[in-house]
Amino acid sequence: MPQVSGLTDSRSSRSYWNFLASARVAWVARGLLGVALLNIAIGFYMALWYAPQEKTMGDAQRIFYFHVPSAWIGFLAFFVVFVASILFLWKRERKWDALALSAAEIGVVFITLVLLTGPLWAKKAWGAFWVWDARLTTSLILWMIYIGYLMLRSTAETERRARFAAVLAIVGFLDVPLIYISVQLWRTMHPQLLITESGGLEQRMTQTLMVCLLSFTWLFAYLLLQRVRLERLRDQLNILRETAG
Amino acid sequence: MEYLTIAYALIAVVLVGYTLSVWRRTQAAQRERDRLSPGKSKE
Numbered sequence: 001m002p003q004v005s006g007l008t009d010s011r012s013s014r015s016y017w018n019f020l021a022s023a024r025v026a027w028v029a030r031g032l033l034g035v036a037l038l039n040i041a042i043g044f045y046m047a048l049w050y051a052p053q054e055k056t057m058g059d060a061q062r063i064f065y066f067h068v069p070s071a072w073i074g075f076l077a078f079f080v081v082f083v084a085s086i087l088f089l090w091k092r093e094r095k096w097d098a099l100a101l102s103a104a105e106i107g108v109v110f111i112t113l114v115l116l117t118g119p120l121w122a123k124k125a126w127g128a129f130w131v132w133d134a135r136l137t138t139s140l141i142l143w144m145i146y147i148g149y150l151m152l153r154s155t156a157e158t159e160r161r162a163r164f165a166a167v168l169a170i171v172g173f174l175d176v177p178l179i180y181i182s183v184q185l186w187r188t189m190h191p192q193l194l195i196t197e198s199g200g201l202e203q204r205m206t207q208t209l210m211v212c213l214l215s216f217t218w219l220f221a222y223l224l225l226q227r228v229r230l231e232r233l234r235d236q237l238n239i240l241r242e243t244a245g
Numbered sequence: 246m247e248y249l250t251i252a253y254a255l256i257a258v259v260l261v262g263y264t265l266s267v268w269r270r271t272q273a274a275q276r277e278r279d280r281l282s283p284g285k286s287k288e
Contacts, residue, residue, distance in 0.1 A: 044253075063252040070256070109263045116255045120248040219260070226267050233274035240281040 013095045017232050025225070032222035039215035043208070051208040060124035063117050069213040070113040071139075073220045075176050077107030078146065080224070082173035085166035094235070097162050100169060102227035104149050106220060111143045126189060134186035138179045145172035 019025065047065035054061035080103035088096035118136065119129040130136065149172065152165045183190055201209070 060248045062249050066253070066256050106263075109259060113256055113259055116259070117252045120252045124248050223264065223267060226271065230267060230271045230274060233271060233278060237274055237278055237281070240278060244281055 013093050016095050017235075020225075020229055020232055025229070029222055029225045029229070032218055032225065036215060036218035036222055039211065039218055043212035043215045046208040046211055051205050052202060054205075057121075057124055060121060063121045065208050065212045066216075067114060067117040067121060068209060069216040070110045070117065072213060073216045074107050074110035074114060074142075075179075076217075077103045077110060077220065077224075078142070078169075078173055078176055081107060081146075081149075081169045085169040088166050089163060089170075092159075097166070098228055098231035098235075099224075100166065101153055102224055102231060104146050104153075104169065105227060106223050108143065108146050108150060109223075110216075110220075111139065111146070114139060115143055125191075131189060133190055134182040134188045135179060135190040138175055138182050142172070142175045142179060145175060 043065065047062050051062065051065065053059065081100045084096045084100035084103065087093075088100060118139075122131065122136075123129050145168070149165055149168050152161060152168065155161070178185075182188060
């Protein structure tokens, strides 16, 4: 019986779990971590020394190179939760539930980074750590929704609870496009990211941002793989405990 | 400069902390699995 009582695995799911547990995937995970660390080091160098200093905000603007990728990866993680939750409700297979839970945890970590680094930038730009601006508020709501999801999943696991959490994750994801368009819908102080040929971000700034985004994407892939493998281990442990008990 | 230093330090602490947390939980689960079922290690 898997981690969530009441759920069973199909033959394709068992192949999927066995593939994840294989030595080849373990090597892929190590490779992803190595590439991520190397890429983060390059991104760090570019953010500090390659990208030009912004005129009005000075060095504090360099927070942007990891703040924006944190937000993008957080949204990507919640998109994975959204898709996996739909597939879980449809197929009722543990593998989708495990993927959703793993991605939700990682998404919360990255959105936590957004909420930690954003106020530091805001203090320099607006003179206050926090303002109840549309984008900031909707981002905080997103973080709270998925904290709620994780709290729900941290208690005794049943299929009913997993289904309820999946519904929460799907509804909660509606906040992501709202965050994206919040700067157009409401009057907001939050800057809008412009990457165009005619204006907006300077070329070296764009390059630095893309390198940092890529580095966090590698890290996300590594963390997701490892986190799903952990769910697989927990399922195995549950089976062993029940057999032993 | 101090805001930048604090921001980068926070990013490093959170990411390293979370990565280590996943690694430690995995190690603990592997040890427990090996204890309950010696010789059945797959990872």
